[in-house]
Amino acid sequence: MLLGAPGSGKGTQAEMITRHFAIAVTSPGTILRRERDLGTPLGIKADEISKQGGLVPDEIIVYLIEDWLVLHGKDGFVFDGFPRTVKQGERLNEILQKRQTALDLAIWLEVSERTVRDRIAGRLQCRRCGFTTSLTSAGFAERPICPYCDGPLVRRHDDDASVLETRLAEFKTKTEPLLSFYEKDDALHRIDGNRDRETVFADVSALIEERMR
Numbered sequence: 619m620l621l622g623a624p625g626s627g628k629g630t631q632a633e634m635i636t637r638h639f640a641i642a643v644t645s646p647g648t649i650l651r652r653e654r655d656l657g658t659p660l661g662i663k664a665d666e667i668s669k670q671g672g673l674v675p676d677e678i679i680v681y682l683i684e685d686w687l688v689l690h691g692k693d694g695f696v697f698d699g700f701p702r703t704v705k706q707g708e709r710l711n712e713i714l715q716k717r718q719t720a721l722d723l724a725i726w727l728e729v730s731e732r733t734v735r736d737r738i739a740g741r742l743q744c745r746r747c748g749f750t751t752s753l754t755s756a757g758f759a760e761r762p763i764c765p766y767c768d769g770p771l772v773r774r775h776d777d778d779a780s781v782l783e784t785r786l787a788e789f790k791t792k793t794e795p796l797l798s799f800y801e802k803d804d805a806l807h808r809i810d811g812n813r814d815r816e817t818v819f820a821d822v823s824a825l826i827e828e829r830m831r
């Protein structure tokens with residue numbers, strides 16, 4: 619699982635893990651954006667919360683994860699942005715126990731507030747496939763088209779500066795306590811997420827390879 623603040627690079631690293639190791643990834647944020655784009659009641663309700671920077675209720679998130687695991691959870695899988703509360707961590711333990719499996723790796727991407735603010739201010743995301751990049755890379759500011767699927771690269775509604783303050787506050791009060799929740803578990807590894815995506819991925823992939831051996 620990949621844990622960390624908004625803008626810590628969870629989504630980017632998750633995408634690199636899927637491409638490199640062919641491991642299935644699930645991200646509640648991506649599922650919820652898809653539900654919103656489809657206009658489902660769940661997507662609309664969750665979007666109201668996300669737009670204001672809040673966390674979606676634990677029961678909804680756990681339901682989405684369990685549902686996803688039924689279809690995709692046969693082999694290995696990576697959670698991007700789950701769990702985000704201690705309650706979700708506890709529910710995940712129950713789910714893993716039921717599946718008679720254990721957590722291999724919990725990667726905490728540590729980033730400074732400066733990194734978070736800079737990244738979120740310049741973040742662009744493909745509306746179609748979720749590819750994430752920045753306004754400063756590869757001329758995307760002039761031609762905001764996804765290099766993978768030709769979808770439009772747009773700013774996320776919740777990347778707005780005032781919403782970010784609420785997201786950071788939610789992170790501090792609800793997600794950071796997961797650090798001590800997993801501290802006693804030797805699955806937990808902290809990685810400096812302030813560096814560029816390739817450097818971070820070198821550390822992430824070394825950990826995954828070690829676990830695969």
Ligand code: AMP
Nearest residue numbers: 646647668672673674679699700701702
């Ligand atoms: P993300 O794409 O991971 O940044 O998630 C976007 C938004 O979806 C978050 O700001 C939350 O509102 C919601 N969300 C995603 N994952 C979770 C989670 N594990 N628990 C609660 N809300 C979540």
